[in-house]
Amino acid sequence: MSIMYLLIGCSLIMAIGFLAAFIWSVKSGQLEDDYTPSVRILFEDKVSDAGGTEKKSDK
Amino acid sequence: MVKSKQATGISCYHCGDKIQQTHLVFDEKDFCCNGCQQVYELLSANNLCDYYSLEDTPGIQRRNPVSGVKYNFLDDEQIQNQLIQFRDEKISRITFHIPTMHCSSCIWLLESLFKLEKGIKSSRVDFLKKQVLITFAHQEVSLKGVVELLSSLGYEPALNLNDIEGRKKSATNNRLLYRLGVAGFSFGNIMLISFPEYFGLDAFSRSDFSRLFGYLNFILAIPTFVYSSSDYFISAYRSLRKKIINIDFPLALGILVMFLRSSYEIFSHSGIGYFDTLAGLVFFLLLGKWVQQRTVDTISFERDYKSYFPVAVSVLLPEGETTVPVSQLKVGDRILIRNNEIIPADSILLAGEAKIDFSFVTGESLPIQKVLGEQIYAGGRQTGGNIELEVAKHVSQSYLTQLWNSEQFGKEGKSNLESFQTMVSKYFTFFLLAVAISSAVFWLIVNPAHSLNAFTAVLIIACPCALALSSPFALGNAMRLLGRARLYLKGPEVVERMAHVNHVVFDKTGTLTSSSEAVIEWHGRELKEEEQFQIGALCNQSVHPLSRKIAGYLPHSSKQLSVSDFHELTGRGLSGRVQGKEVKAGSASYLEVPSQQEQNLLASRVYISLENELAGYFEIKHAYRESLKSVLTSLSEGRKLSLLSGDKDTERAIMQDFFPSGSALHFNQTPADKMLYIDRLHANGAVSAMIGDGLNDAGALKVSTVGISVSENTAHFSPASDAIMDASVFGKSGNFFRFAKHTLLTIHMSFVISFLYNLVGLSFAVQGTLSPLVAAILMPISSITVIVFTTGMTTYFAFKDRLFQPEN
Numbered sequence: 099m100s101i102m103y104l105l106i107g108c109s110l111i112m113a114i115g116f117l118a119a120f121i122w123s124v125k126s127g128q129l130e131d132d133y134t135p136s137v138r139i140l141f142e143d144k145v146s147d148a149g150g151t152e153k154k155s156d157k
Numbered sequence: 158m159v160k161s162k163q164a165t166g167i168s169c170y171h172c173g174d175k176i177q178q179t180h181l182v183f184d185e186k187d188f189c190c191n192g193c194q195q196v197y198e199l200l201s202a203n204n205l206c207d208y209y210s211l212e213d214t215p216g217i218q219r220r221n222p223v224s225g226v227k228y229n230f231l232d233d234e235q236i237q238n239q240l241i242q243f244r245d246e247k248i249s250r251i252t253f254h255i256p257t258m259h260c261s262s263c264i265w266l267l268e269s270l271f272k273l274e275k276g277i278k279s280s281r282v283d284f285l286k287k288q289v290l291i292t293f294a295h296q297e298v299s300l301k302g303v304v305e306l307l308s309s310l311g312y313e314p315a316l317n318l319n320d321i322e323g324r325k326k327s328a329t330n331n332r333l334l335y336r337l338g339v340a341g342f343s344f345g346n347i348m349l350i351s352f353p354e355y356f357g358l359d360a361f362s363r364s365d366f367s368r369l370f371g372y373l374n375f376i377l378a379i380p381t382f383v384y385s386s387s388d389y390f391i392s393a394y395r396s397l398r399k400k401i402i403n404i405d406f407p408l409a410l411g412i413l414v415m416f417l418r419s420s421y422e423i424f425s426h427s428g429i430g431y432f433d434t435l436a437g438l439v440f441f442l443l444l445g446k447w448v449q450q451r452t453v454d455t456i457s458f459e460r461d462y463k464s465y466f467p468v469a470v471s472v473l474l475p476e477g478e479t480t481v482p483v484s485q486l487k488v489g490d491r492i493l494i495r496n497n498e499i500i501p502a503d504s505i506l507l508a509g510e511a512k513i514d515f516s517f518v519t520g521e522s523l524p525i526q527k528v529l530g531e532q533i534y535a536g537g538r539q540t541g542g543n544i545e546l547e548v549a550k551h552v553s554q555s556y557l558t559q560l561w562n563s564e565q566f567g568k569e570g571k572s573n574l575e576s577f578q579t580m581v582s583k584y585f586t587f588f589l590l591a592v593a594i595s596s597a598v599f600w601l602i603v604n605p606a607h608s609l610n611a612f613t614a615v616l617i618i619a620c621p622c623a624l625a626l627s628s629p630f631a632l633g634n635a636m637r638l639l640g641r642a643r644l645y646l647k648g649p650e651v652v653e654r655m656a657h658v659n660h661v662v663f664d665k666t667g668t669l670t671s672s673s674e675a676v677i678e679w680h681g682r683e684l685k686e687e688e689q690f691q692i693g694a695l696c697n698q699s700v701h702p703l704s705r706k707i708a709g710y711l712p713h714s715s716k717q718l719s720v721s722d723f724h725e726l727t728g729r730g731l732s733g734r735v736q737g738k739e740v741k742a743g744s745a746s747y748l749e750v751p752s753q754q755e756q757n758l759l760a761s762r763v764y765i766s767l768e769n770e771l772a773g774y775f776e777i778k779h780a781y782r783e784s785l786k787s788v789l790t791s792l793s794e795g796r797k798l799s800l801l802s803g804d805k806d807t808e809r810a811i812m813q814d815f816f817p818s819g820s821a822l823h824f825n826q827t828p829a830d831k832m833l834y835i836d837r838l839h840a841n842g843a844v845s846a847m848i849g850d851g852l853n854d855a856g857a858l859k860v861s862t863v864g865i866s867v868s869e870n871t872a873h874f875s876p877a878s879d880a881i882m883d884a885s886v887f888g889k890s891g892n893f894f895r896f897a898k899h900t901l902l903t904i905h906m907s908f909v910i911s912f913l914y915n916l917v918g919l920s921f922a923v924q925g926t927l928s929p930l931v932a933a934i935l936m937p938i939s940s941i942t943v944i945v946f947t948t949g950m951t952t953y954f955a956f957k958d959r960l961f962q963p964e965n
Contacts (some may be wrong), residue, residue: 109349134282
């Protein structure tokens, strides 16, 4: 049963890791704006070729 | 390349408006105005046409082109320093609030600004707050340049006095989130470690394991006890010093007792303690707090005149025109106000044709014409050409602004409505202490060994967790539901105050009437154009609201028509000679017209006679809000109603028809009168709700128990208040108040539920048989029951009270 000590140690380290990740995410402002990133991720970075006219047709 | 043609039913490629008069075609696309076309040209030249593929017609129409000097004040070093958040040798960083931001195309374009202007290094949008954080190299582009670029795209940033005088810190509830995270960490891990104990797994009950688990629990609980729950101890201590007992007192007591007893059990190896309950309790409590703190980010409720007044104004000096920050304006300065600019201080008109729109002040959107030498109050917006004014009073001493600076305004006017939770927790605490002490005394006599056990067990199990969660979850959810129905509250406690309201006070103009213009119809014989000019000229002489409306409705003559022999009988009519012709306008009795039909109360008639011959009448339908009558009826159930109008009492009869009998109707009210009226209501024990809109209601909105400001556009200015109502849902006001009452009912019911749980727990505790397992089960179950119950019930009531149903 002494394997339990190791397992408990591992689980605690993982939990502390998650707590640290949470604190980091709060600190870096990820929880302040939960809408804009969801839109931003859909923007395509168009490769700006020299004569790049718009590819998409107008609606 | 640019052609013009007559358009039918085509909408603008840029802004989506129907194309009406001018129709421009550029690049095979249709535009409604030069402004839109220019933005398109700019974007297409920079390969930014993705803007149009993200959303249909995302653009913002620029009806008012930016005048070249408008932003000159941004070159002022002092103003720059106040606006810019960070600056080093190379870059500056600034956050703009952009009210016109509305779709994902806006995000894309605002974050692509660096493609348009090399000086801009990066820009990042916070869509919910409608803010953009721009980093730019100030050697390559000036602050003024950045603002002008934004304005030229239609994203004019809101720069106002509020930004200059003390930028408010963005209220971050990060601290709460850290506490919540730590408590959640403790809660989860302690539960995990306590599982063997819950299930009675013998293999783990070996003393070395259970001791290890005990010590681990102790270590894991320390951060929760010391860090996460510290607010409760501080709050309990503060309230005790004020000799008040709030809900935090029994909570803090419970947490403290739980921690001490558990530590004792673990170090004396007599048990495993209640650390799981402790961590769970703190976690749920903080969760409740977090739910309560989540408010509407996008709307600011603390706006006063400062967020409305411009940052700077053009001052005319003998040497020429300069820009001066508004706060440095001196009495006697000559200022220049352009079209659509706001007059920052009470001043006297020196030159130009002043047509002032006071809609922000009074709610009346029809511009008022001022003559030379007349005093113009601050807060009006000039429409038309440039005017020159002489400042008569310092900004902070203007008629309107001094309302904010008056002592009465500064004092916290909210009547001290004790929340239900505070009231209950007072009695609850005494009850709790009585039970704990009496059970301790009982066991002291029967079996002294049990005494301390029972005493602490009572304090642990009766820790009013479910009780403390009822209000935050019910009110927090109610607030979100109301927000979805477009009544935006400043904080969840407003819901509870709304439920207690027994006197609703209305402003008239802009609140009961829609600020869009009244409908005018002409009934009678065909009027020749010159006759229209003549009637218009006569009506233009009067300040009566009906005359003003007629004057605005009729076409204007190119040349000024003079009126001689002008007479006005107050409340009856006008007469005068225009171009030698006698023109009369007025009520039926004034023109001795037999009023054939019964008067329609929803419309006023102004009869016109030319050369003593009756020509017909104008029917002016008041643009009262739809369903006004039903709103007033539903609100009058159990509540008194009052009307406070700044106008003359010409519409008393109409209002009397709308308001249920017994309502108090007051006219000619100044902003200070309105405030005093509310104060008097409070002195007589009423709980008031003020529903108003303009700056002249600001005082009343502030002192009333619930101040609701009605706004046609919630992104625009509205005075400081507890709630902002979108004008389109005014018809549902009655439902909102009913829903608030139901929310309070929900809280009452969930209090009963949590009391029942407490009774079950107490029955274990007084017998001295409370096992950690029972506590560990009871606490989360009661909390979760209350959370589910309050959220479910408020949602149910929201639908029952038809919060989301479209009006018909």
